[in-house]
Amino acid sequence: MKHHTLDLESSVLHRVLCCCIAAGLAVAWASTTLAADSTYDKDANASKVKTFPTVVVTANFQQSPLITVLDPKAPQQPIPASDGADLLKTVPGFSVMRKGGSNGDPVFRGMAGSRLAIVSDGTQLAGGCPARMDPPTAYISPALYDKVTIVKGPESVIYGPVGSAGTVLFQRDTPHYLEPAASLDASATVGSFGRNDQTVDFKGGTPQFYVDVDGNRTHSDDYEDGHGDKVHSLYNRWNVNTAIGWTPDPDTLLELSAGTGNGKAAYAFSGMDGVKFLRQSTALRFEKKHLTETWSKLEAKVYRNDIDHVMDNYTLRRPDPNSSMPMAMASDLQRDTTGGRIAATFDWEDLDLVVGADASTSTHNVRNGGPEGSSMGYYKALSRVRDARMEDQGAFAQATWTMTERDRLIAGTRLDRASVRGYGVAMSDGDSGMSMGSMDGGMSMGMGSESATADVDRHATLPSGFVRYEHDLQMPATFYAGLGHAERFPDYWELFGQHVNTTIASFADLRPERTTQLDIGLQYHSERLKAWISGYAGVIDDYILIHYGMTSGYASNIDAHVAGGEAGAEYRLGNDWKASATLAYAWGEDTTEHRPLPQMPPLETRLGLDWDNGTWSAGALWRVVENQGRVAVGEGNIVGQDLGKTGGFGVFSVHGGWRIDREWSLTAGVDNLFDKAYAEHISPSVVELQGFTTSTRVNEPGRVAWMKLALSF
Template sequence: MGLISPWALATDDKPGQTLPPIVVTATMQDSPLTVITDPKAPRQPVPASDGADFLKSIPGFAVIRKGGSNGDPLLRGMAGSRLNILIDGGQIGGGCPSRMDPPTAYISPSLFDKVTIIKGPQTVLYGPGNSAGTILFEREFSRYAQPAWSFNGSVLGGSWGRNDQQFDLHAGTPDVYLAVSGNHTQSQDYEDGDGRRVHSSYDRWNTDITLGWTPNDDTRLELTVGKGDGQAAYAFSGMDGAKFLRESVALKFEQRHLTPVFDKLEAQVYYNYANHVMDNYTLRRPDPDSMMPMAMASDLDRKTVGGRVAATCLWGNAWQWVVGADASSNVHTGRNGGPPGNRMYYGDQPRVRDARIGSVGLFEELRWTMAQHQRLISGLRVDRAQARGYGLAMASMTDSMGGMNHGMGMPAPRTVDASRAAVLPSGFVRYEQDLSGTPATFYAGIGHVQRFPDYWELVGQHATKSQAAFSALKPEKTTQLDIGLQYDDQQLKAWVSAYYGVVSNFIMLNYGQGMMARSYASNINARIAGGEAGASYAFSKRWQGDATLAYAWGENRSQHRPLPQQPPLELRLGLTYDTGNWSAGALWRLASAQHRYALGQGNIIGQDLGPTNGFGVFALNAGYRLSEHLTLSAGIDNVFNKTYAEHVNAANAELAGYVNTVRVNEPGRTAWAKLQLKL
């Protein structure tokens, strides 16, 4: 769990290795609070177009749908910077002040070898603020024993013009290796179960190149550069995403087995740039009856630089200690204007900086094998976080009296820059016990995380953007108990995990209602609870069933009402028949009604829109191994063409010519097929 070397698994596949024809319908928890899954494997619903699309197939996750792509993920009802999302160890932040481009919008899962999810505040190794969990999108490389190469590629086609192409080429010698990967994914507008069109088309591509040097078995120096871009139509917004430019550079160094005690040294620096353009004319026509009757555009960008250094020490078989430091800093700018050819073309306008946010942290994580079947894992972390806001409205008397002017719609006549900083401690301790005589592990852990307010909470679209609000919003403090049981034998794999947390200064967004109302962020006290469970049982060599259950609950203790943005109870039932050469399967997903909501309240990714009814959707899939290296998989999602929408959702923007329900409806019956080649 974060202590395993990234060299542990290889990507230079051995001759004769074949692809399984199984379509993934349920992802199981691999070890206490940890899920590890293969993002290249075919899965149902239709294989993912971005990071959030991928995560929604994992129990405990939900995604706010905004269109066909670029949704925003939640884990256990928590979203935004409560989820620490890293790509190859680096952070990337979106540009849109209203989260049109969350970090997952810049992630193509099929370009990575492994995705690891660590639930709750149960690690301190990967940066600050991970109260909900940590998500690692990782690539893996090993030293080649001799010159070799491998290839993994796929093509996918589906309903509404869905077409994907993906490739991953690796080659190397004992001294150097090269990896080139890329993908393209595209879809037209989909239709809901009633055949009504949803504004949801997208077209995106990504490519990454990695060059590595391995002069011996213990040394690795690696450089990765990447770029991507795309467009996405949105049903929830008055604008669409006309540009999602990503530029990434990362340099990593690793040295192992320095001494019998000093086992490993890791160092990394990275640069991630996101440039996002949203407009109302590239993927739609300006609506003369809307709030934006003329062609308009907004160009936002964020530059993130960071680094990390960590050392791993071993004392016999009993102690493993990781100690290190990390830092990151990002600057956000924006500019507005009209389309090309307009005298106010946005590309000719100067960029205006509105925020600079950064942190520096020290961490240590200790693993003590107390006895053969007992382990104690603990960690401590301290961060110094700081932020500077630019062009903030001057504090007024009504601000100091509790924000009475939030709904007045009257901007302050003068602006000012302001800075703030805080020292934030975090830590956890977890006990694991392998139960005698059984392949089962019991665990219990308690963690505490302090999270600094993020860009969207301080100066985003739904923040007050005043000096008083910028300075007054307190860091969030989460203390959470996690407890569970893991069971794994040849026939049955099962797990259950539960949590209970107390959150002081929970940062909640209050969405303004009405034309002149303003949104604002505030601190409340909250309680959260819930859990996940899953089981996979092999009835015979060919038949296997699986089931997962997830539930999240939250209470706003300050106002004695439900905490907003909590997904309902969800159950997934799957059945698979597999002969080794071909497979067939079914997935039945059931979500209960949700009557616990807080109208007009939410987080940085959305607000509660009212109660929702329960629903059930059924899906079928099949796979066939055409040859040793070629596999065909296919599926039909929402077989019965049900019209439904998720409870955690975005409000429809009421676009002319499209369906205008309260929430953005999910796709109707969707067919897809994927051909995968692995050499």
């Protein structure tokens, strides 16, 4: 067998990693100078730091080893986020597969789909479209959450099946009241191309009860790219959530929550649009603290998330008689997820331990037809057909051991029992049905009904775990190194999705994916300088690769190597000025086929300069993206495929803000100030539609001006 050796000396990766190492050494040298003649006292150091609340967030930084925490209520540049993916793209290492104006798919370090675990308020949330029109983040409005936590790599086991690339937690805080009180956060945003958002979040209660009610609406018309060409991209969405809590004493909590939302979105990448995104969620949560001297907390939660997604080619557009879908067609996808979690936390003098178990069951149903009077039948009058059921039961334990005043060891282990049942799966390739729309993101009509089919089952036991060492240096910095392993069962899209072969043979042969990854980095924080560097290198056995075709595709297992990292720094130039910079790079190699791993984002940097005197603020952001020549055309993941090489680009944006008083603030910005016409490397192809752009990839918006008024008291 021929062995493939990576020539790091001549690779871009080598140069980037060398730059990252040099930056880390520079940070260490600077920190040594700044910390001369002093020892590291976190509390004393923090008390000396003057706080400068950020008016507009242009770059989100890693705050602690492998952890980034975002404030989703703060204005962001680019324009404040319409969904979960919009928020994540402000974090170094994240990309978004743009499909239209909203509902893009988040990609972290070149990894997408279930490799990136999305957890919404402690629950599992999954979309229904086999072509990924509705990723989990499409049902999430970031402004309705209190914080978003990102855990890089397979470095946590307590939030459900481990995301091999990382885990994203959209979280709401639990209000606690010593006396009757209430608070309100509200905002309104207007912008180019008809952008119009309203958000409100009310919290109130007494020591015994509380209520949390929030809601939002977001709308945009079709946007124009830098050439002035219109992109099929309009959307409209709303969400409402309510939580009622009972706190009979300071250590006990019982909370009932419910939420719903709906919307529509036009897509440039697909022969169909999303005309319904109905979400209905309910949950019951119990929490008890201070049970014994060492048993600090017991928490339990049960939940249900129901998704009803409809896509068609006639509500937001007219069927094209010359396309692969000349008739008016609709597909109604439903995915219901129920689950639960129980966990206990124990605190000893030097050891903290969390142990628990969780489980989830997800069923997927489909009905295909057309509008009223269609020869295919009105889709709403047809019965739903179940095509898949996926289950997972897991047990976990995660501990933090404070070995010395400066040394910590964090470790966790998890065991999952995953199972899936496919209903009516075709016996052979020739019976796998007919794909309507194929590459343009259409729907699978399953027209092989006269062929032999069968119900099939699969099961697997999947171990995961990690260990990480953290050391606080004499300077105000922390070094860390962690080794993690995650095993991932093939997800719905890899077994039954739009771009794979759905036969019994393919169902049985696709093996679970196994990722082993080393994460290493340095975190520095002084009065004037905040800096961090985070690198990773991993081996992925049985990586699930999607091979795209003109009318159909298939999934297979390969072996792969990945590496890369992110770095960032923020330096306060004076009382009012600060400069910031971030760098992100991801590299992947298909070691089975000896070619690049597809869907890898290029090298990217962001440079920012901000002025803030406490009342007024202004700033600029320059985002520069390198060209990408390492591609595997026709291969990809469930989100998309490589379309070819891309050139680099730079986008310049500006923003400003006014803190009117303690409660009111006004922010504004202009994204893509010079109206640059460009598309991201990770982008789907465009479906030709009369009156809209016919670019190869989905172009990003041109110049966008926006303004946000916020109230908080």
